[in-house]
Amino acid sequence: MEDQITRLTSRLVVPFIQVYGIYIILHGHLSPGGGFSGGAIFGASLVLMALAFNLSAGVKQISHQSASLMESGGALGYALVGLIALLWGGNYLANRAASFPLGRAGELFSGGAIPVITVFVGMKVASTMVTLFYNLIEGEAKVGDPEKPGA
Amino acid sequence: MTLQHHFPALIIVIFLICAFIMPLLFRWRSTLCAPALLLVHLLALAMAVALLVRLYAGGPFYYHLGNWAPPWGIELKIDFLRVYMVLILVGLGLWIFVYALKDLAHELKREVTGWYYALYALLIGSMSGMALTNDMFNLFVFMEICGIASCAIISIKESRECLEASFKYLILSAMGTGCYLMAIAMIYMVTGQLNFQLIREALPAAAGLYPNNLLVATALIIVAFGTKAALFPLHVWLPDAHASAPSPSSAVLSGLVIKIYAFSLFNILFFVFPASFRQAVPINEIVLWLATLGILFGSIFAMVQEDLKKMLAYSSIAQIGYVFMGIGLNQPTALLGGFYHILNHALMKGMLFMVAGVIIQATGRRRVKDLNGIGHVLPLVMIAFTVGGFSMIGIPGTGGLISKWYLAEGALLANRLFFVIVIVLSSLLNAVYYLPIIINAFLNPYEGREPVKPVSRLMVGAITAGMIAVIFFGVYPKPVIVFLKAALAAVIGM
Amino acid sequence: MPNQVLMIVILAAVLLLAAARFFPRLQLRTVLTLALLAVIGYFLLITVAEMPLFGKAVNPAHNEISLRYLEQGVAETGVINTVSGIITDYRAFDTLGEATVLFVAIAAVIATLKSH
Amino acid sequence: METLKNLAHNYYYLVAVVLFVIGMHTMLTHSNLIKKVIAMNIMDTSVFLLFVAIGYIRGGQAPIMRDIGDGFYINPLPGALILTGIVVGVSVTAYALSLVVKIYRYYGTVDADEIVEIRSREQ
Numbered sequence: 001m002e003d004q005i006t007r008l009t010s011r012l013v014v015p016f017i018q019v020y021g022i023y024i025i026l027h028g029h030l031s032p033g034g035g036f037s038g039g040a041i042f043g044a045s046l047v048l049m050a051l052a053f054n055l056s057a058g059v060k061q062i063s064h065q066s067a068s069l070m071e072s073g074g075a076l077g078y079a080l081v082g083l084i085a086l087l088w089g090g091n092y093l094a095n096r097a098a099s100f101p102l103g104r105a106g107e108l109f110s111g112g113a114i115p116v117i118t119v120f121v122g123m124k125v126a127s128t129m130v131t132l133f134y135n136l137i138e139g140e141a142k143v144g145d146p147e148k149p150g151a
Numbered sequence: 152m153t154l155q156h157h158f159p160a161l162i163i164v165i166f167l168i169c170a171f172i173m174p175l176l177f178r179w180r181s182t183l184c185a186p187a188l189l190l191v192h193l194l195a196l197a198m199a200v201a202l203l204v205r206l207y208a209g210g211p212f213y214y215h216l217g218n219w220a221p222p223w224g225i226e227l228k229i230d231f232l233r234v235y236m237v238l239i240l241v242g243l244g245l246w247i248f249v250y251a252l253k254d255l256a257h258e259l260k261r262e263v264t265g266w267y268y269a270l271y272a273l274l275i276g277s278m279s280g281m282a283l284t285n286d287m288f289n290l291f292v293f294m295e296i297c298g299i300a301s302c303a304i305i306s307i308k309e310s311r312e313c314l315e316a317s318f319k320y321l322i323l324s325a326m327g328t329g330c331y332l333m334a335i336a337m338i339y340m341v342t343g344q345l346n347f348q349l350i351r352e353a354l355p356a357a358a359g360l361y362p363n364n365l366l367v368a369t370a371l372i373i374v375a376f377g378t379k380a381a382l383f384p385l386h387v388w389l390p391d392a393h394a395s396a397p398s399p400s401s402a403v404l405s406g407l408v409i410k411i412y413a414f415s416l417f418n419i420l421f422f423v424f425p426a427s428f429r430q431a432v433p434i435n436e437i438v439l440w441l442a443t444l445g446i447l448f449g450s451i452f453a454m455v456q457e458d459l460k461k462m463l464a465y466s467s468i469a470q471i472g473y474v475f476m477g478i479g480l481n482q483p484t485a486l487l488g489g490f491y492h493i494l495n496h497a498l499m500k501g502m503l504f505m506v507a508g509v510i511i512q513a514t515g516r517r518r519v520k521d522l523n524g525i526g527h528v529l530p531l532v533m534i535a536f537t538v539g540g541f542s543m544i545g546i547p548g549t550g551g552l553i554s555k556w557y558l559a560e561g562a563l564l565a566n567r568l569f570f571v572i573v574i575v576l577s578s579l580l581n582a583v584y585y586l587p588i589i590i591n592a593f594l595n596p597y598e599g600r601e602p603v604k605p606v607s608r609l610m611v612g613a614i615t616a617g618m619i620a621v622i623f624f625g626v627y628p629k630p631v632i633v634f635l636k637a638a639l640a641a642v643i644g645m
Numbered sequence: 646m647p648n649q650v651l652m653i654v655i656l657a658a659v660l661l662l663a664a665a666r667f668f669p670r671l672q673l674r675t676v677l678t679l680a681l682l683a684v685i686g687y688f689l690l691i692t693v694a695e696m697p698l699f700g701k702a703v704n705p706a707h708n709e710i711s712l713r714y715l716e717q718g719v720a721e722t723g724v725i726n727t728v729s730g731i732i733t734d735y736r737a738f739d740t741l742g743e744a745t746v747l748f749v750a751i752a753a754v755i756a757t758l759k760s761h
Numbered sequence: 762m763e764t765l766k767n768l769a770h771n772y773y774y775l776v777a778v779v780l781f782v783i784g785m786h787t788m789l790t791h792s793n794l795i796k797k798v799i800a801m802n803i804m805d806t807s808v809f810l811l812f813v814a815i816g817y818i819r820g821g822q823a824p825i826m827r828d829i830g831d832g833f834y835i836n837p838l839p840g841a842l843i844l845t846g847i848v849v850g851v852s853v854t855a856y857a858l859s860l861v862v863k864i865y866r867y868y869g870t871v872d873a874d875e876i877v878e879i880r881s882r883e884q
C-alpha cells in the first residue's frame with residue numbers, strides 16, 4: 001500500500017497508541033483496563049504499522065524471534081509468579097497469603113503480585129496479537145492465487 | 152507446609168510450563184525437547200502416585216488456589232476417582248508419547264515437532280486440570296485449552312483431510328463449549344455460585360423458584376459434553392477427526408480425550424445436581440438410551456468401513472457408549488464397569504491405533520481388505536492387534552470382558568435386562584468386524600511385492616507394553632476393582 | 646400457556662416467512678432445522694420469561710460472594726479495581742488458563758500454517 | 762400477560778437468547794466456512810451479553826473503589842469471568858481462520874458444499 005496520508009497519520013499516531021497501551025497495562029489495577037486491553041492496544045499499534053507501511057516495516061519493529069520470546073516469556077512469567085508464591089509459603093498463585101507487599105491501595109506500586117501479573121499478561125497478549133497477525137498474513141502471502149482445485 | 156501439599160496444582164502447572172518453554176527449547180536445543188517432556192510426564196506420574204498415597208492416609212482433600220476458599224476462589228478437589236483419572240491420563244499419556252517419539256518423524260515435518268510436543272503437553276495438562284478442578288468456570292477454561300489443542304494435533308499433519316476434519320471438530324467443539332458457557336450463565340444466574348459443592352447446596356432452593364432455567368441448563372450441559380465426548384447423535388465429527396489424524400494423535404484422542412469429557416459429565420451429574428434433581432428430571436435415562444443407540448450404531452457403522460483407522464474410530468463411538476451406559480444406569484456396579492472401561496478402552500484403543508500406525512508406516516496399507524496375510528510379515532504387531540480385538544469383543548483373559556461383566560451385572564442389579572442383551576449383542580457385532588481381520592491376517596498368504604519397511608523398536612516396544620497391560624488387567628483385575636469399589640463407595644455412598 | 650403457544654406460532658411463522666423470502670429454493674432440511682430451532686427458541690423464551698428480573702439488586706446472583714469482593718477486595722488484594730483484583734488474585738488460576746489459551750492458539754496457528 | 766411483561770423487562774436476556782439461537786442456526790446450517798466462524802463469534806458474544814447482564818444492578822456503579830460515592834456497585838464477578846471468555850473466543854477464532862486460509866489454499870473455495878463436490882469429482 002502506497003498512501004502518503006495513511007503513512008504520515010499512522011507514523012504520528014503509533015507512538016501515542018503505544019504509550020496509551022503501556023499506560024493501560026500499568027494502571028490495570030487502578031482504573032478500567034488491564035493486561036488484556038492494554039496488550040491488545042499495544043499489539044494493534046504494531047499491526048497498524050504493518051498495514052500502513054508493509055510487512056517488512058512491521059517485522060523491523062518486532063522480529064519473529066523476539067515475538068516468540070515475549071510470548072513464552074509472558075506466559076512463563078505468570079506461571080513463575082505463582083511458583084514464587086509457593087516458595088514464600090502461600091498456595092499456588094497466592095498474593096496476600098504469600099506476603100507479597102500489598103502497599104497502599106490506589107497507588108501505582110500496590111497490589112503485590114497483581115501489577116507484575118498484569119504486565120506479563122500484557123506482554124503475552126501484545127505478542128500474541130502480533131504473531132497471529134503476521135502468521136495469518138504470511139500464510140495468505142504464500143497463497144497468492146489458489147492452486148487449481150484438486151491439484 | 153511441605154511441597155507435597157501443592158502437588159495437585161503442580162501436576163497441572165508443570166505441563167503448562169513445559170509447553171511454554173518448548174518453542175524456545177526447540178529453537179535452541181531441539182534434541183532436548185523430547186527428554187524434557189518425558190521428564191515432566193514422569194514427574195507428574197510421581198506426583199499423582201504421591202497424591203494417591205496421601206489419599207490412603209487422609210482421605211479426600213481440597214486445594215485452594217491463591218489461598219482463597221471456595222466461594223471466592225478456585226478449588227481443586229482430590230478424591231480417589233479424580234486421582235484415578237489423573238493416573239490414567241498421565242500414565243497413558245507417557246505411554247503414547249513414547250510411541251509418538253518415533254512415529255512423528257514419519258508423519259510430520261521436522262520443524263513442527265516442537266510445536267507438537269508443546270500441544271501434547273498442553274493437552275495432557277489441561278485434561279489433568281479438567282479431572283481435578285471443582286469449579287464450573289475453571290472447567291470451561293480447561294475445556295477450551297483441551298479443545299483447541301486436540302484440534303491442533305489433528306491439523307498439524309500435512310493433508311487436506313486433516314484440515315477439514317479438524318475444522319469440523321473445532322466448530323462442533325466450539326458449539327459445545329458455547330452451550331456449556333450458556334449453562335454456566337443460567338446456573339450462576341439462579342444460584343450465584345460457581346463451585347460444584349456450593350451449587351449443589353443452592354440448587355434445591357433455586358429449582359423451586361426457577362425450574363425452567365435449570366432444565367435448560369441441564370439440556371445444554373448434556374449437549375455440550377455429549378458433543379465433546381461423541382455421545383451418539385452428536386458424534387458426527389469423530390470418525391473423520393480420529394481417522395485422519397497422525398496415529399499418536401488418534402491414540403490420545405480416542406483413548407483419553409473423549410473419556411475426560413465423559414468423566415466431567417459424570418462429575419457434573421453426580422456432584423453438581425443433587426440426587427433429588429436427577430430423579431425429577433430423567434437425565435440418566437436420556438444418557439442411557441443415547442449410549443445404547445451409540446453402542447449399536449457405532450458397531451454397525453464400523454462394520455461397513457473400508458479404512459482401518461475409520462473402523463477403529465467408529466468403534467470408539469460404540470465403546471464410549473459403555474462408559475456412558477455406566478453413568479446412565481446410575482448403579483454402583485455399572486459405574487464400576489464404566490470406570491474400569493475407561494482404563495481398558497484407553498489401553499486397547501490406544502494400542503490398536505498404534506498398530507494401525509505401524510501397519511501404515513511399514514506397508515503403506517490402510518484398507519481393511521488389503522490386510523490379508525499381514526500377520527506373516529508383522530507377527531508381533533498383529534498379535535497385539537489380536538489381543539486388542541479380543542478385548543473389544545470381550546473374550547476371557549482380556550480387560551474388555553471384565554468391564555462388560557460388571558456393566559452387565561449392574562444392569563441386572565438395576566433390573567434392566569434389556570441392557571444386558573445390548574451388551575451381548577454389541578459383543579457379537581464387535582466380533583463380526585474384528586475377527587475377519589484377525590483371521591485374514593494370519594491364515595491368508597501375504598501378497599505384495601514391495602518390501603516391508605523396518606519399524607522402530609521403540610514403537611513395537613510400546614505396542615508390546617500395551618498388549619501386556621491389556622492382558623494383565625484382564626487376568627488380574629482385582630487391585631483396580633477393589634480400588635474403584637472403595638472409591639465409588641466413598642463418592643456415591645453405596 | 647395460550648400466550649406462549651401464540652407466541653411460538655407467530656415466531657415460527659415469521660421465521661418461516663423470512664426463510665422463504667431469502668431462500669427461494671427452500672428445502673425440507675432447512676424447514677426441519679428451522680422448526681427445531683423454533684422449538685429450542687421457544688423453550689429459551691419461556692426460560693427468559695421466568696428468569697430473575699434484570700437489574701434487580703435482590704437477584705440470587707448478587708449474593709455474599711460479590712459483596713465480599715466489593716467490601717473487602719481493596720483490603721485483601723490491595724487494588725482498587727475490583728475486576729482486576731478478581732481476575733489476577735481471587736481467580737488468578739482462570740487467568741493463567743486464559744494466558745494458556747492464547748498460547749495454545751498461537752501454537753495451533755503456527756503448527757497449522759507451517760506444516761501445510 | 763405476566764409472561765410477556767417479564768419478557769419485556771428481561772430484554773437483555775431476550776436479545777442474548779435470540780442471538781444464541783441465530784448463532785447456532787448459522788453455525789449448523791450455513792455451508793460457508795467463514796460464516797460458520799462468524800456464527801461461532803455471535804454465539805459466544807450472546808453468552809457474554811447474558812453474563813454481563815446478569816451482573817448488572819440498576820443504578821450501580823462500576824466496581825472501582827476510587828471515589829466512594831453515595832451509590833452502590835454492580836456485581837464484579839460476571840465481568841471478570843467474561844474477560845476470560847472473550848480471550849478464549851478470540852483464540853478459537855484465530856485458529857479457525859488459520860484453518861480456513863489453508864482449506865482455501867487446497868480447494869480454492871470456502872464453501873463446504875463445493876468442497877464436497879470437488880472431492881466427489883476426484884474419486
